[in-house]
Amino acid sequence: MKNAAAIEVHDLRKTYQVRDGGSWRGKTREITALDGISFTVPAGEIAGFIGPNGAGKSTAIKILAGILRPTSGTVRVGNLIPWENRLAHVARIGVVFGQRTQLWWDLSVGEGLALLRDIYSVEPARFLRNRERLADALDLHGIMDQSVRQLSLGQRMRAEIAAALIHDPDVIILDEPTIGLDAPSKLAVRAFVRDLRRERGTTVLLTTHDMHDIEALADRVIVIGHGRILADSPFEALQATTLSERILEADFTGPLPDLLLPEGATETARGSRSVTITFDPQRLPAPVLVAHLSTLPGLGDLRIGRPAIEEIITRFYADHAS
Numbered sequence: 001m002k003n004a005a006a007i008e009v010h011d012l013r014k015t016y017q018v019r020d021g022g023s024w025r026g027k028t029r030e031i032t033a034l035d036g037i038s039f040t041v042p043a044g045e046i047a048g049f050i051g052p053n054g055a056g057k058s059t060a061i062k063i064l065a066g067i068l069r070p071t072s073g074t075v076r077v078g079n080l081i082p083w084e085n086r087l088a089h090v091a092r093i094g095v096v097f098g099q100r101t102q103l104w105w106d107l108s109v110g111e112g113l114a115l116l117r118d119i120y121s122v123e124p125a126r127f128l129r130n131r132e133r134l135a136d137a138l139d140l141h142g143i144m145d146q147s148v149r150q151l152s153l154g155q156r157m158r159a160e161i162a163a164a165l166i167h168d169p170d171v172i173i174l175d176e177p178t179i180g181l182d183a184p185s186k187l188a189v190r191a192f193v194r195d196l197r198r199e200r201g202t203t204v205l206l207t208t209h210d211m212h213d214i215e216a217l218a219d220r221v222i223v224i225g226h227g228r229i230l231a232d233s234p235f236e237a238l239q240a241t242t243l244s245e246r247i248l249e250a251d252f253t254g255p256l257p258d259l260l261l262p263e264g265a266t267e268t269a270r271g272s273r274s275v276t277i278t279f280d281p282q283r284l285p286a287p288v289l290v291a292h293l294s295t296l297p298g299l300g301d302l303r304i305g306r307p308a309i310e311e312i313i314t315r316f317y318a319d320h321a322s
């Protein structure tokens with residue numbers, strides 16, 4: 001199975017019919033949520049699937065999960081067509097929707113997992129092994145008897161992940177798995193997904209608005225906007241083509257002197273004793289800029305870094321807007 005395509009999407013289109021003004025009498029209008037997207041995720045890869053609000057991510061995820069039929073195009077997940085082989089398909093994939101539960105509010109976590117065992121016909125010995133392994137890895141032992149409605153968001157998300165994996169799926173779809181979680185819970189979810197891929201070779205499609213999820217997990221990112229694929233590449237490549245600039249922060253021991261910056265550098269923020277400068281290292285090598293600043297009176301610390309990952313993505317979305 002290694003290197004075979006676990007997810008294949010070809011020329012996928014989805015249009016929704018909506019009534020203007022919400023009235024049944026109003027004219028109908030077509031919204032193109034997916035305008036012919038194609039991508040492939042090889043087995044064992046973690047692919048980030050990102051895009052601004054309304055780009056079409058949820059629509060694509062629902063089609064991949066077998067919940068929604070596309071208007072046209074082909075999709076194969078582990079060689080099955082999700083909306084045609086629904087039962088066989090759901091038995092082979094795991095889906096975590098960060099914003100809604102797949103568990104049952106009034107059942108305990110343990111009861112919910114047992115119900116999934118029956119739904120997916122997981123053989124009893126394998127179920128017990130998986131439940132133990134997932135409870136250890138996701139720290140669920142203390143909450144197995146608690147009903148889902150009593151769980152904190154972080155506990156519920158860990159239970160959701162266990163529920164999505166109880167039947168050993170080869171492919172998992174994570175839709176905003178860290179939304180609303182505190183920092184330690186986010187780190188725990190990311191570590192779990194990394195281990196899962198390493199130990200079991202699970203293929204993961206991950207949508208998120210948290211770019212740190214992408215940085216921590218994704219082998220590559222597929223960017224979608226207005227229902228089209230805008231980029232499909234390793235994150236570093238996206239970063240290099242979008243924002244090659246560097247950021248320099250300089251602290252001064254006294255009031256800021258006149259900077260008289262060389263060409264290729266722009267002052268982007270200023271405090272009473274510090275300044276932030278953005279520069280393009282192709283046009284202005286960092287040592288030249290540092291040498292220039294060193295001539296200024298009262299220079300203290302200097303720090304040079306890359307723009308934050310959010311900045312890179314925001315710029316990429318803005319460059320592809322319209």
Ligand SMILES: Nc1ncnc2c1ncn2[C@@H]1O[C@H](COP(=O)(O)OP(=O)(O)OP(=O)(O)O)[C@@H](O)[C@H]1O
Pocket residue numbers: 016017018031032033051052053054055056057058059060
């Ligand atoms: N059931 C629906 N009926 C009509 N239009 C819809 C429906 N679901 C989504 N849309 C429209 O399709 C487009 C894509 O929406 P979708 O929810 O797939 O985007 P998204 O990338 O998941 O956005 P977000 O990041 O905000 O969740 C949007 O213009 C949205 O308004």
